[in-house]
Amino acid sequence: MRDILLIALYAFLGAAGAGLLGAAVLHLLRRRSIAVSLTVMTAVAVSAMLAGTLAVAQAMFLSAHDLSVVTLVVGMAAVVSLVTALLLGRRVVVSTRQLALAARRFGDGGTFTPPPSDAVPAELAALSGELAATAERLAASRERERALEASRRELVAWISHDLRTPLAGLRAMSEALEDGVVRDTARYHRQIRTEVDRLNSMVGDLFELSRIHAGALTLQTARMSVYDLVGEVLDGANPLAREHGVHLVGERVDPVPVEVDGREMTRVLANLLVNAIRHTPADGTVAVAAEQRAASVVLSVTDGCGGIPAEDLPRVFDTGWRGTAARTPPAGAGLGLAIVRGIVEAHAGRAEVRNVPGGCRFEVTLPAAPAQTRPAPA
Numbered sequence: 001m002r003d004i005l006l007i008a009l010y011a012f013l014g015a016a017g018a019g020l021l022g023a024a025v026l027h028l029l030r031r032r033s034i035a036v037s038l039t040v041m042t043a044v045a046v047s048a049m050l051a052g053t054l055a056v057a058q059a060m061f062l063s064a065h066d067l068s069v070v071t072l073v074v075g076m077a078a079v080v081s082l083v084t085a086l087l088l089g090r091r092v093v094v095s096t097r098q099l100a101l102a103a104r105r106f107g108d109g110g111t112f113t114p115p116p117s118d119a120v121p122a123e124l125a126a127l128s129g130e131l132a133a134t135a136e137r138l139a140a141s142r143e144r145e146r147a148l149e150a151s152r153r154e155l156v157a158w159i160s161h162d163l164r165t166p167l168a169g170l171r172a173m174s175e176a177l178e179d180g181v182v183r184d185t186a187r188y189h190r191q192i193r194t195e196v197d198r199l200n201s202m203v204g205d206l207f208e209l210s211r212i213h214a215g216a217l218t219l220q221t222a223r224m225s226v227y228d229l230v231g232e233v234l235d236g237a238n239p240l241a242r243e244h245g246v247h248l249v250g251e252r253v254d255p256v257p258v259e260v261d262g263r264e265m266t267r268v269l270a271n272l273l274v275n276a277i278r279h280t281p282a283d284g285t286v287a288v289a290a291e292q293r294a295a296s297v298v299l300s301v302t303d304g305c306g307g308i309p310a311e312d313l314p315r316v317f318d319t320g321w322r323g324t325a326a327r328t329p330p331a332g333a334g335l336g337l338a339i340v341r342g343i344v345e346a347h348a349g350r351a352e353v354r355n356v357p358g359g360c361r362f363e364v365t366l367p368a369a370p371a372q373t374r375p376a377p378a
Helices: 002-028 034-058 064-107 122-179 185-213 226-244 262-278 310-315 336-346
Strands: 222-225 247-253 257-260 285-293 296-302 350-356 359-367
Touching: 002 034, 034 064, 064 122, 122 185, 185 336, 222 226, 226 247, 226 257, 226 262, 226 285, 226 296, 257 262, 257 359, 262 285, 262 296, 262 336, 262 359, 310 350, 336 350, 336 359
Parallel strands: 247 285
Antiparallel strands: 222 257, 285 296, 296 359, 350 359
């Protein structure tokens, strides 16, 4: 037993010396290729075995013949191990270079094409999969950024045109009044007031939209009945409906409670109603409904516009969208529906639109207000 312990001690000391030397070499070569590190590790393993054997032999536990036999076996094992390490290291290096090249191409603005999964180790294959998923998310983000940039350019162009038109009219009317060539000055004053109100509405919409996009829209929510909210908006839209000869109908308006910012949600419904009235022909009907579905409250406005082309439905709530010839608005900068979506999403809801027979239906889905608990009697 004592001899076995001594053999183990000498073998450990010899192997430890080779291991320490190998660790120092690995530290010096830590910035080199992984193939070099694998080769060094293999050499360290073989050297540790050989050093332990030599230490045992020096302690007279092995004969010269046994030492030569063990040394020959260790040498053959070292050759095979080094060749295997070199092949494995080369495979890892090639796979790493392919992955780095694919990542570089993607970084230069191209697409990410991962190396074949059967040609790379499992760890690199997992890294390649993560890079591919990241590439898809970045591509989607770039597409959204391009769409937003195009929308901003369109908005700037449209707003510039819409502002230039009333400003030109105001300048012409003010010059006419200044030159004293106007007989009916009261009519000009009324027209100037109308154009100023129009400009003020555009600027207000732009300010509201900028607050939404900047995340600066502060909501002051309170519990209220949908019935009261819809009734107030219908009363405000009645004069415009009579002017256009459109019938307003409030059907299936359930008195369900919601927790919303009354001012902002009134603006949402007013925008939807004004939009529906302007695009519904005379003698048409605009219907407003509200109902509870599970844990949500759905407000809907249905018009008689004739429908929206299917290819335009995804763009209805985009900033600056004004529709096709079938839905060309007589006024406005195409900001109303974008404001609707922004306010609704700020309430943790969603705004949607779909075609129905004879027109389209805008739906606003909001979370239902939690049930109130009555205090227990004393």
